């Protein structure tokens with residue numbers, strides 16, 4: 001296996017269910033050893049694209065290759081964490097582990113460490129039917145991560161988890177990557193952008209942006225903030241209505257003023273254009289939520305927040 005070759009590629013992948021088009025000519029390259037987070041709102045097609053990479057769904061058009069071969073559900077190369085479909089409810093946690101241990105030749109003892117870190121070690125002898133949604137997810141994650149393969153495809157691994165557990169999951173992902181593994185993780189939670197080497201945003205059936213998190217943050221149109229008495233002058237340069245946040249007035253500035261990558265240039269231009277003193281103007285640092293909103297709704301803010 002040549003590690004310099006992409007691990008997985010989607011080339012012009014389209015997927016429809018009846019008349020409903022979900023993916024339209026999606027191109028995506030997953031590089032060896034990267035942690036790629038595929039982001040987008042609910043129902044946009046993240047699971048469908050991941051299933052195509054896993055070989056468990058066939059594209060309606062286009063090609064998917066994994067390790068240079070057409071994607072098929074290959075247990076020797078890929079561990080695929082589906083949404084809510086791994087744990088068998090009638091079995092206990094431990095019986096589930098044993099079931100998957102028998103199923104996968106590459107299953108390792110790492111599950112012991114994973115269940116301890118995820119806080120479900122004391123629940124292993126209870127039936128999964130009695131678990132909360134978050135506990136089921138932790139068990140499934142522990143199982144999927146215990147299979148020693150070069151590629152992990154994790155579909156919404158943190159969706160049902162409490163926020164305190166998310167850093168533990170991120171740590172687990174980073175350890176995998178440090179061990180030379182490749183991970184593709186889907187998420188509609190902006191905070192999962194934090195763990196990514198690279199982000200890909202899915203919207204309207206297409207990948208609309210890919211890049212390192214900091215690179216994409218710099219592509220978000222600036223949000224301007226002022227407390228100046230003549231704050232209403234922001235309306236002249238705003239994209240949409242200015243809005244109030246904690247006593248300040250904020251406005252999204254169209255990207256023709258420049259990206260957040262050049263805040264000084266943007267501020268100088270806008271001070272000149274609005275007549276607001278440069279010292280009274282600042283740019284609000286884009287957050288991952290702003291980034292998510294921008295590539296989902298076209299604006300880096302929702303409801304003025």
Ligand SMILES: Nc1ncnc2c1ncn2[C@@H]1O[C@H](COP(=O)(O)OP(=O)(O)OP(=O)(O)O)[C@@H](O)[C@H]1O
Pocket residue numbers: 017022040041042043044045046047048049156187188
């Ligand atoms: N087997 C199927 N049959 C019909 N429609 C499907 C099927 N699988 C997915 N879809 C549709 O495809 C669209 C994308 O679904 P998908 O589960 O990929 O979204 P998602 O981005 O993963 O959402 P979420 O964040 O909620 O998990 C949805 O409209 C869904 O109803």
